[in-house]
Amino acid sequence: MTDPKILIADDHPLFLRGIADFLHQLQYHNLILAPDGLSALQQIIDHKPEVAILDIEMPYLTGLEVAQKIGEKRLPTRFIILSYQEDQMIIRMADKLHVSGYLLKEDSMAELQDCLKNVLEGKTYFSSKIAQNHTIKGHPSPIQELTPTEKKILKMIANDLTSRAIAENYGVSVRTVEKHRSNIIEKLALPTSPTSLITWAKKNSQYL
Incomplete structure (x- = not known):
């Protein structure tokens, strides 16, 4: 459109x-x-x-x-x-x-x-x-949709850690972290712009 x-x-x-x-x-x-x-x-x-x-x-x-x-x-x-x-x-x-x-x-x-x-x-x-x-029928809190691992990754993103630093912290590959980031963006219905996830994470860090 x-x-x-x-x-x-x-x-x-x-x-x-x-x-x-x-x-x-x-x-x-x-x-x-x-x-x-x-x-x-x-x-x-x-x-x-x-x-x-x-x-x-x-x-x-x-x-x-x-x-x-x-x-x-x-x-x-x-x-x-x-x-x-x-x-x-x-x-x-x-x-x-x-x-x-x-x-x-x-x-x-x-x-x-x-x-x-x-x-x-x-x-x-x-x-x-x-x-x-608030609890909204048909509109669950987006944070409730995240797994514990995804929430931890979001906390690290809010603290300005790169995918490589997060991967080293968890002992996984950078590719695995990038996959988590992609899943988080999809669950939160965020734009795919490079800064959308870190902006959201910083704004909502108190809820993570």
Whole structure:
């Protein structure tokens, strides 16, 4: 999908423009902007975007209400919810509505980039903080998916150890460590860029 249609809805103009400008930099140009929930609902019905990025708190309709109404119409748009709230009830409600992504507004734009990439590929992506702190049906914490060995390797990666140093520490081949790294990247649904794993490991080192 070269240039998917993406709707962004937020009642804060600066935040709305900030997300749009960021997505433009990532070469997403087919963007639709909406200043409130009612406008977002109508724009989704009219234009049927592949993804809608919705603020959870908006005038007229919340992001979750928009997702619910579109779900009732059985339109194919996938949803990413943006929220300041890390509330278990709201997160479970989003999960029940089959929302594809849920991010906290405090998350970096890089996490929005990863989330959008996953959602466009038909996957789900919940903020790493939410995934670590909450039990979400169908969205297990990515750290829980790792084996004890993979967690130990991640700790070493977070401490800036190279694959060769890790291999020497474990008495295995560098190739074996690289295979573990590849498996970890796949389980965490990270981009395949050279720095994605070390960035994630450092950011989440307190949970390892």
